[in-house]
Amino acid sequence: MNLGIRPKVLNISRGLVSLRDNMRVLVIFYSRTGNTRRVAEAIAERLKADIEEIRDVKSRSGVLGFLRSGYEALAGRLPKIQQVSRSPDEYDLVLIGSPVWVGRLSSPMRAYLAIYGRSIKQTAFFCICKSDEGRVFKEMEALSKKPIATLCIREKEVKSGEYIKKIEEFVKALT
Numbered sequence: 083m084n085l086g087i088r089p090k091v092l093n094i095s096r097g098l099v100s101l102r103d104n105m106r107v108l109v110i111f112y113s114r115t116g117n118t119r120r121v122a123e124a125i126a127e128r129l130k131a132d133i134e135e136i137r138d139v140k141s142r143s144g145v146l147g148f149l150r151s152g153y154e155a156l157a158g159r160l161p162k163i164q165q166v167s168r169s170p171d172e173y174d175l176v177l178i179g180s181p182v183w184v185g186r187l188s189s190p191m192r193a194y195l196a197i198y199g200r201s202i203k204q205t206a207f208f209c210i211c212k213s214d215e216g217r218v219f220k221e222m223e224a225l226s227k228k229p230i231a232t233l234c235i236r237e238k239e240v241k242s243g244e245y246i247k248k249i250e251e252f253v254k255a256l257t
């Protein structure tokens with residue numbers, strides 16, 4: 083059951099599920115410019131979780147990569163991604179992290195969830211944005227499960243280091 087409590091300051095919601103010591107946890111993320119990676123690594127370290135990065139087949143660098151990313155997110159495209167090494171169905175909890183692109187889920191994460199989303203047993207979401215989460219959590223949920231917790235971090239909080247406090251609250255909400 084999800085109580086849907088979302089304290090405004092931290093933008094965290096939590097359910098009634100607690101993380102047992104022996105639970106296997108995976109953090110899966112996509113990051114084009116490194117912000118989501120930084121947050122994903124900090125979360126995985128605190129949860130002692132395995133971590134896996136979704137990687138593009140075709141580079142997204144530069145202006146053309148930026149424009150293509152926006153187009154793919156808006157159009158709901160499923161770009162080719164490199165093969166992942168971990169099976170999410172082997173984990174009790176899978177944390178899914180993505181940047182916000184034009185208010186949507188990043189297309190590489192959409193491609194990943196289109197393949198593996200249904201095999202995820204229990205999940206929590208996080209996203210990194212400039213201003214707000216847009217439809218990202220709704221899109222993640224549509225491709226996987228209802229999350230037990232969500233966290234949205236602004237890019238400026240990643241740069242300033244303020245994100246640490248937020249992820250500590252997020253991790254607490256999971257444990």
Ligand SMILES: Cc1cc2nc3c(=O)[nH]c(=O)nc-3n(C[C@H](O)[C@H](O)[C@H](O)COP(=O)(O)O)c2cc1C
Pocket residue numbers: 112113114115116117118119148149151152180181182183184185186210211212213214215216237
């Ligand atoms: C194509 C594209 C579209 C974006 N659209 C949004 C948006 O709609 N809202 C927002 O808050 N941030 C938006 N951003 C900003 C990213 O979410 C932000 O820069 C984030 O930190 C990127 O994470 P990353 O470094 O892990 O790739 C967009 C970025 C890109 C590349």
